[in-house]
Structures are given as structure tokens and as C-alpha cells.
Amino acid sequence: MSDQRVTTIVIAGGGTAGWMAAATFGRFLESGYRIRLIESEEIGTVGVGEATIPQIRLFNQALGLDEDAFLRATGGTFKLGIAFDGWREPGHSYMHAFGDVGRDVGLIAFQHYWLRAKALGLAKPLDAYALNEVAARAGRMHRGGPLTAATIPAMPYAFHFDAGLYAAYLRRFAVNRGVERTEGRIDRIERDGESGDLAALVLASGERIEGDLFLDCTGFRGLLIEGALETGYEDWTHWLPCDRAIAVPSANVGAPLPYTRAIAREAGWQWRIPLQHRTGNGHVYCSAFTSDDAATDTLLSNIEGEPQAEPRRLRFVTGRRKRAWNRNVVAMGLASGFLEPLESTSIHLIQAAIARLIKLLPTLPVAAAVRDEYNRQTDFEIERIRDFLILHYWANGRPEPFWQSCRAMELPDTLKAKIELWQQAGTIVREHEELFTEDGWLQVLAGQGVEAHAHHPLADQIATGDLAEYMETLELLYRREANAMPTHAAFIAQHCAARS
Numbered sequence: 001m002s003d004q005r006v007t008t009i010v011i012a013g014g015g016t017a018g019w020m021a022a023a024t025f026g027r028f029l030e031s032g033y034r035i036r037l038i039e040s041e042e043i044g045t046v047g048v049g050e051a052t053i054p055q056i057r058l059f060n061q062a063l064g065l066d067e068d069a070f071l072r073a074t075g076g077t078f079k080l081g082i083a084f085d086g087w088r089e090p091g092h093s094y095m096h097a098f099g100d101v102g103r104d105v106g107l108i109a110f111q112h113y114w115l116r117a118k119a120l121g122l123a124k125p126l127d128a129y130a131l132n133e134v135a136a137r138a139g140r141m142h143r144g145g146p147l148t149a150a151t152i153p154a155m156p157y158a159f160h161f162d163a164g165l166y167a168a169y170l171r172r173f174a175v176n177r178g179v180e181r182t183e184g185r186i187d188r189i190e191r192d193g194e195s196g197d198l199a200a201l202v203l204a205s206g207e208r209i210e211g212d213l214f215l216d217c218t219g220f221r222g223l224l225i226e227g228a229l230e231t232g233y234e235d236w237t238h239w240l241p242c243d244r245a246i247a248v249p250s251a252n253v254g255a256p257l258p259y260t261r262a263i264a265r266e267a268g269w270q271w272r273i274p275l276q277h278r279t280g281n282g283h284v285y286c287s288a289f290t291s292d293d294a295a296t297d298t299l300l301s302n303i304e305g306e307p308q309a310e311p312r313r314l315r316f317v318t319g320r321r322k323r324a325w326n327r328n329v330v331a332m333g334l335a336s337g338f339l340e341p342l343e344s345t346s347i348h349l350i351q352a353a354i355a356r357l358i359k360l361l362p363t364l365p366v367a368a369a370v371r372d373e374y375n376r377q378t379d380f381e382i383e384r385i386r387d388f389l390i391l392h393y394w395a396n397g398r399p400e401p402f403w404q405s406c407r408a409m410e411l412p413d414t415l416k417a418k419i420e421l422w423q424q425a426g427t428i429v430r431e432h433e434e435l436f437t438e439d440g441w442l443q444v445l446a447g448q449g450v451e452a453h454a455h456h457p458l459a460d461q462i463a464t465g466d467l468a469e470y471m472e473t474l475e476l477l478y479r480r481e482a483n484a485m486p487t488h489a490a491f492i493a494q495h496c497a498a499r500s
Contacts, residue, residue, distance in 0.1 A: 004032050007364065010211030012186060012201060012224055014039030016163050017333025017350045018217035019170040020059070024354050026177035027063050029361075035178070036209060038201060040185040050273045050280045051079060051260045051344040052158040054098055059351045063173065071496035073169045075277040076161035077256045078488060080136040082344065086264035087448055089397040094447030095259065096343070097132035098156040101439040102474055108456045111442050113467060115426050115455040122468045124475060126446045130439075131155055131478045136259040140485035141492075147484040149477060158344070160260065160273045160280070182209065186218075189228040195365075197328040198228060212364055213328050216335040225321055225331040232322040233337075239390050239409060240318040241402075242268050242340055246296050247282040247312045251305035255489035262342060265298055266290060267402040271341065276498045278308060284340050289402040316340075324378040325371045330357055337382060342389050348435070352381060384434035387415040388441070395448040419450065426452035 009025060011018050018037055025035045060070060070076065081097030088094065102110030110129070117123035127133045132155055135141065146152035175181055184203035192199045200210040216224035225231050237243060256274030263270040268285030283299035290298075296311050320337030324330065331337075332353045339345055356377055362370045393406040394415075411419070421427050422445050428438040445452075462470070486494070 005364075006032060006034050007213065008034045008036065008211045009213045009215065010201060010209055011035070011037040011215040011217055013217035013219065013333075013335070014167060014171065014181075015217060015219070015333065016167050016347060017335070018215070019167045019174060020347075020350050021215055021217065021332060021354050022174040022179045023063055023170040023177075024059075024358065026174040026179040028358065034180070035174075036180045036182060036211070037174070038182045038184060038186060038203070038209060041183065042185060050163050050275070051082075051160050051271070051341065052347050053344050054156045054158045055348050055351060056158055065173070068496040070166075070169065071159065071161070071492075072498050074159075074161035074165040075275045075498045076159045076496070077274055077276060077492060078141050078258045079158040079160050079260060079344075080132040080141070080155070080258045082260045082262055083136075084262050084264070084392070084444075084447065086398070087262075087269075087392060087396055089449075090264075094443065095127060095130070095133045095136065096440055096443045096447070097127075097130045097136060097259075098158065099130065099132045099439070100153060101126060101442055102129040105462075105470075106458065108458050109428075109438060111428070111438075111446075111452075112426055112456040112459040113462070113470070115452055116459045117467050117471050119455075120464065120467070122464070123471050126443060128475045129471075129478065130443070131481060132157075134478045135482040135485055136257070138482050138485075139255065139257060139488050140482050141258050141488040142485040146481060148481045152477060152481050157258075160256075160275055162275060162277075163347075182207070186223060189224065191228065195327075198224065211328075213330070213362070213366070216329055216331040217333050219334045220316060220338070222321065222331060222335040224329045225324075225326060225335055229326050229329060231326045231331075233317070234319045234322055235317055236319040236386060237317060239386065239412065240340060240393070241286045241288070241406070242284045242318070243316060244287050244292065244295070245282055245284045245314045245316070245340075246292075246299050247280070247314065248299065248303065248310070249278045249308045250281055250303045251308060252277075252279055253304040255487065256492075258488040260344065263302070264396070264398060264403075265302075266400050267295070269342070270299060270302060272304075276492065279303070279305060282341075284342070286402055289400075289405075320379075320382055323371075323375050324353070325374045328366055330374075336378075339382065339385055339389060342392060343385070343436075345385050345435070349382065349385075353378065380432065381435060383412075383414065384431070384436070387412055387418070388436050388444070390415055391419070391441075391444055392448065395445070395450050397449060419445075422450065422452050424452075424454060426455040 022037045081095045083095045085093045187204040188202045190200040261272040267289035271282045273280035281303045285295045316338050324336045396403045428441045
């Protein structure tokens with residue numbers, strides 16, 4: 001018999017964050033750990049994070065989830081990118097598509113050849129050279145190897161799904177692997193008199209749940225990280241001024257598109273997320289430039305299909321906790337901070353926090369160096385995502401007062417340096433392991449009209465005729481590959497249609 005001490009990890013709150021953490025711990029932390037999750041059916045979840053980025057596939061694969069079964073259970077569809085409608089100017093649309101844009105040649109990136117070809121009148125808009133966008137705009141979907149040429153890379157993809165159904169799916173998975181779920185509302189929090197760490201959560205029923213490490217997945221209120229530990233919050237609304245959202249589901253109209261839409265509106269933007277059984281709609285806006293009633297009217301007058309519920313209003317403050325890990329509490333999901341869902345990063349930030357915690361899983365008592373490294377990595381990741389979101393607002397060409405104020409904002413130094421490098425040299429550098437790739441930055445910079453005034457001199461070494469042929473060949477290859485794919489609707493029907 002082992003005399004190993006059992007470490008108890010207590011997860012406060014269910015929802016997407018709580019059950020993603022519980023499922024991971026149930027899968028990978030076997031002997032020596034007891035995992036407990038507390039949630040109350042009385043407390044609702046925000047549940048607006050229905051669009052994802054390709055990293056979610058790594059999470060599902062690590063758990064051993066069957067992709068088609070997961071999609072059937074969550075009403076999921078496939079996602080090849082995000083279309084930004086009206087951000088550069090009314091009537092204009094571009095896409096931040098997953099995957100590569102063009103192909104690098106030799107030592108330099110594709111964009112330098114594209115910039116030179118564009119200046120010579122030999123290049124089409126950037127979207128012609130991104131397979132994911134060509135397929136998405138055509139309503140096509142494929143997974144696995146290429147269909148028409150071995151040199152074409154596999155097409156990365158993510159998902160749209162019902163976040164509530166996903167949490168329920170993971171709950172079943174976690175409970176089947178030994179995670180203990182307790183129904184109840186947290187009434188008070190006990191702290192150790194000596195260390196100041198959390199000692200136990202006391203429920204309204206009087207039950208006392210002790211733990212060694214606590215995960216705060218209680219949403220915006222941050223019951224543990226803020227309510228008990230008063231960690232503090234860093235407000236980023238001077239960069240990301242939207243502070244409210246309205247969400248409403250609607251009936252589907254036509255076949256679901258394999259991409260998310262982010263549609264610029266007078267004082268914010270609207271999301272449109274296609275699922276198998278409904279469409280998710282929402283309006284993120286700045287209350288300083290429009291009223292709640294006007295924002296609701298804007299949303300309801302711009303949805304497709306009949307609304308299936310009353311609009312739900314949310315208030316938030318964009319920013320982050322000053323420390324995501326404080327004492328023996330790790331905040332995850334909305335409890336750790338909030339970045340609006342413009343680039344579908346909410347679920348990814350949960351996934352990244354879980355992976356980071358697993359890698360830095362502490363012995364007890366928790367070493368300060370472990371906490372500090374976790375917080376350093378967390379801060380770096382969210383700051384770089386923040387910069388990417390700010391770029392969308394700053395680089396707009398819309399006439400409304402809200403958008404004019406966004407153009408006038410003072411940018412973070414990190415973002416300013418990235419923009420200047422692009423403008424002056426046509427170069428984009430991905431620092432360390434920041435989330436968004438050079439191709440992601442390229443699509444937003446070019447898509448919103450931020451011009452590069454130079455390109456790498458090595459791009460001039462290719463003959464003009466060869467450059468023209470190269471650009472044309474890429475375009476034809478991707479168009480032919482997309483045309484060989486089944487439609488998104490047919491692909492779903494074949495592989496993962498939800499049971500009605």
C-alpha cells in the first residue's frame with residue numbers, strides 16, 4: 001500500500017472553463033490526486049464562446065475524444081477562419097483564415113514576393129493565396145491530405161459549437177474518470193491563518209470542502225481570486241473600449257458557412273456563428289457611443305432567421321487579473337480576465353492555462369518561482385493577443401465617432417513596433433511563442449489597409465515573368481483544390497450530423 005499523500009485540487013465553478021480543467025485532470029492526474037468540482041445549477045454560465053481556433057483540436061485529441069462524436073454531441077460545424085466585414089470600410093470584407101498564406105521561397109517569407117508583385121500589378125488580393133479562405137468563401141470543407149496535388153499542405157480547421165453542450169460533454173467525460181462533482185453554492189471561503197492560503201470552501205448547505213490547490217472558474221466575479229484574495233484587476237478599456245454585449249440565438253437560414261463572421265456596426269461589431277441546430281448571434285459594443293436599447297435593435301434587425309430566445313445582456317471590463325495565480329488559487333476563464341471574442345480566443349486561453357498548469361504542476365507547498373513563471377507566461381500570452389485585437393480597432397476606415405476614436409488611440413509600444421516594422425520593411429516577426437502567426441498578422445494588416453512601403457531585397461532577384469507565373473500558379477492550385485472539396489453541409493452530413 002502506498003503512503004503517498006493525496007493532493008486535492010478543488011475547481012470552483014463548472015461551465016466551459018471548469019469542465020475543461022476537470023476533464024484534463026481526470027485524464028492525466030491519476031494516482032496521488034483527488035479532483036473535486038463544485039457548481040450550482042442555480043448559477044448560469046456566460047456561454048458565448050462558441051467559436052474556436054485550431055488549437056482546440058489538440059486539446060480534444062489529448063483527451064482522446066472522437067472528433068465526429070464530439071461534433072454530433074455539440075451541434076458543431078467546421079471553421080476555416082473569420083471574415084471581417086466592414087472593418088476597413090463599409091462594404092469591404094477580408095478574412096483572417098487559418099493556415100499558410102502563399103508559400104515562402106528560399107530564405108524570405110511569401111509576403112515579400114506578394115508585395116513586389118502587387119507593386120508591379122501582378123498580384124491579386126491576398127485572399128487568392130490562402131487555401132483556407134478560398135475554400136471558406138466557396139463553402140467547402142475537407143480534412144486530411146490534399147486532393148489534387150501532393151505539394152498542397154493539409155488545411156487547418158477549428159470548430160463552432162454550443163459551449164453549453166461542450167461543457168456537458170466534458171462533464172460526462174470527467175465524472176467517468178473519477179472527478180467528483182458537488183452541487184452547491186459557495187457561501188464563504190476559509191483561509192489559513194498562518195499562510196493566508198485558501199483552506200476550504202463552505203457551501204450554503206454547510207458542507208466544507210478542503211483543498212490544496214484551488215481553481216477559480218467562477219466567471220467575471222472571480223469569487224476566489226478577487227472576492228477572497230483581492231488580487232486586483234488591470235483595466236484595458238482605453239485600448240479595447242467595448243464594454244457590453246448582447247447575445248441571442250436564431251434559427252438557421254440556409255446551409256452553415258465554414259467560417260465565423262465579425263461584422264462592424266456603428267459602435268462595435270456583431271458576431272454570427274453557424275451551428276447545426278441554430279445560429280449564434282451577438283453584438284459587442286461600447287456603451288459610451290450607443291445605448292443598450294439601440295444596440296439591441298441593431299442586433300435584432302441584422303440577424304438571419306427568427307430569434308429563439310430573448311436577448312441576453314452582458315457587461316464586462318476588458319483586462320486581466322494582476323496575477324492569474326495568487327497564493328494557492330489559479331484563475332481560469334473569465335475569472336482570470338476578459339478579451340472580447342473578436343478572434344475566438346476565450347476557449348483557447350482556458351486551454352493554454354490548463355496546459356501551463358499541468359507543465360508547472362507544483363509540489364506542496366507551492367514554490368514562489370513556479371507561480372512567478374506561470375504568471376509571466378500568462379501575461380506574455382494575453383498581452384500579445386490584446387495587441388492583435390487592438391490592431392483591428394485602430395486600423396479601421398469607418399466614419400462613425402466610435403471608430404474615429406479608435407483610430408486616435410495611443411497604441412501599446414509592443415504593437416507600435418510591430419506595425420512600424422511592417423510599414424517600413426514589409427516584415428513581421430513572431431516573438432517567442434505568441435499565439436498569432438506571421439500569416440495571421442499579415443492578413444489583418446493587409447486586410448485593413450495598413451500598407452507596407454518596402455519589401456525584402458531578395459524578392460527582387462526573381463525575374464518578373466517568373467514572379468507572375470509563381471503567383472498565378474499558386475492561385476490556380478488553391479482554387480482547384482477547393483473546387484475538389486465537398487460542400488461544408490455535405491461534409492457534415494457524411495461525417496458528424498447531429499441527431500435531431
